[in-house]
Each structure stands twice: as structure tokens, then as C-alpha cells.
Amino acid sequence: MSGFGDRLAGATARRGPLCLGIDPHPELLRAWGLGTDAAGLAGFSDICVAAFAGFAVVKPQVAFFEAYGSAGYAVLERTIAALRESGVLVLADAKRGDIGSTMAAYASAWAGDSPLAADAVTASPYLGFGSLQPLLDTAREHDRGVFVLAATSNPEGASVQCAVAPGAIPGRTVAQAIVDAAAEVNAGAARGSVGVVVGATLSAPPDVSALNGPVLVPGVGAQGGRPEALAGLGGARRGQLLPAVSREVLRAGPDVAALRAAAERMRDAVAYLGENP
């Protein structure tokens, strides 16, 4: 198996640079005529798996499964397995972060040999980018990817992400320091496997031009990010951005064909971001 960076580039070149979210929140479950329980989760996920086969990346939002405890996680495990079986890359949106042996345990869960392990996982660096090292190590050993939160679109995010980081570079924000730390890990690789997360609607995104890795851009569509306005976000190169859409597509469900058609429309709308559009 080749590194995650290579696999992602291959998948998006063939299938378009789009990440489709599986976000079974209670309102959507009800709108789809499903119960707000593990059985409803399973029905929701089955529909998404059927509709999203053939796309590049699918991102289950872990929180919506965890809300139902171990029963929800059993559904998540089956969903991850079914997605990988269908040939899409699976990005587990878990935003985990801790230190030492605890971080290593999260790495086992999401990037190791556990039934939750996906092709890539999101991570949260409040304990410092360096605290994620056990996850980066496990991911590399298993040819998986990690997307580290850098700058998010929610207004409260700036209170941490736009703080001025200590260190030798005057005025560098926390968000930029995270991107730069990821770039160091990716240096030397043909295509780095450590990505960052940058919100679609930021007025001053961090500079990702030297990242040499993918940039996940959540919040496209109904959440405010305009798919046609993403080119060059943070100085991104062609093929570097991976827009993620959830609600804009999911509200077309529960019909599988309608859901797939909505996903195809979004894929076409962001195709111009690809390496060879």
C-alpha cells in the first residue's frame, strides 16, 4: 500500500477533489424518517454508503455515532468497513488529542489495528502539535493520514487559533505554527500524508503553500463556504484542497439516487480545484 498522500492524490485525480460527510444528527435522522437510535444510525449510514460509492473520500463525523455509546460505535465500525469495501477513502472526523501513552491509545483506535481505524483521522492540537507524535508515527507505519486542525471558520476559533505563538518567528499565529509544523513532517515526501484543516470562510487563512500536504476545507455549501470561491485558499496549489460538504448534500436524502445526484453536483462544482480538472 502506498502512503496516504499518494492514495489521496490518486483518488481525487480519478474521482474529483471532494470529501462527503456522514453526519447523522438527530434532525436529519428525523427528516429521513429514521429513529434517533442505533438502528436509525445504521439505516442512515447504509444509505450514505450506497450513495457515496464512487467518490474519493467519505468522512463520518464520529460524534454523531459516539452519542449512542457502544451501540453507535458498532454502527460506525460497520460503516467504516463498508465504505472501505466500496473503494472510497475513509476520513474519521474524530478531532482527538492527548499526550504520551494516551495519544498512542487514540492512535491505535483510529490509525492502528482497531475496528475503528480509517484511512485518515482528524486531530486537535490544543496540547501542542508535538503531542500528536504518537498518532503521526502510527499513521505513517500504517500508510494512513492525519489532518490536524489549524484554523476553523467558527467565530470563537480565533481566540486560540489567532493567538500569537511563542518562538522565533515574530507574530506567527498558532494556526500558522500548526501548518508549519505539519510542513516539517511532510518535507522530503513526494506527497505528504499530514494535512491540515482550514475553514472555508476565513478572511485570513494560514498560508498552506509550503505544506506539501492536503488541506481539508469543511463547511462548504449550506454551512456558508461557496464552492466556486475556494481556489487558492491560503495560497493552496492546484490539487491541494479537499473541500468537505455535509448538510448541503445530506438534505437531498434519504433517496439514494437523489443523494448521489446532489453529491455529483457538488463534485462538479469543485472539480476546477483538482490537479487535472
Next chain:
Amino acid sequence: MSGFGDRLAGATARRGPLCLGIDPHPELLRAWGLGTDAAGLAGFSDICVAAFAGFAVVKPQVAFFEAYGSAGYAVLERTIAALRESGVLVLADAKRGDIGSTMAAYASAWAGDSPLAADAVTASPYLGFGSLQPLLDTAREHDRGVFVLAATSNPEGASVQCAVAPGAIPGRTVAQAIVDAAAEVNAGAARGSVGVVVGATLSAPPDVSALNGPVLVPGVGAQGGRPEALAGLGGARRGQLLPAVSREVLRAGPDVAALRAAAERMRDAVAYLGENP
């Protein structure tokens, strides 16, 4: 049921200001003669539940259960239920953080009506303290507590936590801004239910004197924090600090009596921090 701040104060006044960790990492499982699987987790947790009944607070580290997927979470659910049945307060160390409806889903999991819900949960504020609002709301409605990461002892933590936060207070660190935001939530309560996490070995901890809420202090004992040197950490008042110990006690296992004796020694060592020692 009274608010978490009141319940915590009552428990620590009666039983001592100590939080005992359940950290079933693979090395410990092997040292206790248990398998590194869900059955081993269950055996480990059963021993801890038996040994820690009678103490104030017990903190399962969620990552070590999540590493085994849904099977690990089933053990965690049974462990949380058994701990609450035994009369201790349960603090789920999950360090979750997200925004909007996703944060609300984590709130359902850990502070709502899910089988994982505990008396309190830890949260990570990389997306801004304000992004945790759905968790704070759910916790308050259910008389539960939240401990928000502020400043941690790992060396990489300073790269984010000691960054200078934007806003009207010149030079205020991210860690201090988190403490101050928690203090705002606690203002007016007799005993606030929103705590913070501050590492035991920090040379310059944030000022928690105006927090009006509990301060969880992990890393005491084998992890470097000296139990006799904690008084007044960050300007804490008597009764405000809740030292957390894991490895120092757990390495006394698997014998229940030996484990309990180690926990009692630590409880006695930190008793001087209590409101009425």
C-alpha cells in the same frame, strides 16, 4: 440532584480531594496478567471499581477503551455504571471538542442521556472556549460538570497554551483566557461546575484564584507532580484543587487491597489541600 460543583465539594470534603485514574494501557494490562483486549479491559476495570469505592472521584481515561472500538466502549459503559453505583463521582477523561451540532452530539454522549454519560467530562478548547457552549448547556441541564483544558505539563503544550490571545487584555495567554472564560460561566454560582485542567509541574500556571470552580491537576506521583508541593498552584484556594493520580497508584495492582492502600496513601498525602483537612 444538586449542581456538580456542590456535589464535588461534598464528596471531596468527606472523602478527600483526590481523583483516581483508570488508565488500562497495554503495559499495565500485561503487568496485571490480563489480555490486551476487551476482556482484559473488563478485568482491569472491575479491579479498579472494587478498589476505588469510597473515594471521591474516579477518572476513566476514554482513549484506552476507545482503542478497542465498540467492544471497549461496552466495557467503559459498564465501568461508568458500576462506579456510579458504588457512589463515586465519575469524570470521563475524553478531551472532546468541536462546534455546533457536532459539539452537541459529544454533549449527548458524555453529559446527556447516553450510556457513556458521567458526572463530569474533560473538554479541549482548540476551537475556542465558546465552541464548548453546547456541552456547557447540556452539562448544566443535567447537573454535570465540565473540566476544560487550560495549561498542561507536557513541554509541547506551551506552543498553543502560552500563545498570546487576541483581545483587550494585553499579553494574556490562551491558557489564562480559558480560565477567565470558565470563571465568567461560574460567576454568581455558590460553587461553579465548570473547572479547568492545569498540569501539576508547570512553572508558570495560569491564575485560577478567581475561577470559582475546581481545578483538575493531572500528573501527580509517578508522572512527576509532587503531592506535597501543590498547595496554592496558580493561586488556588483551599479546597479548589483536585489532584489526579494514575500510574503511581495503578502500579500497585492488580491486588485490590494493595491498590486501595496505594490510593489511600495518596489521598492522605493530598488531604492537606482540602477545605477542612
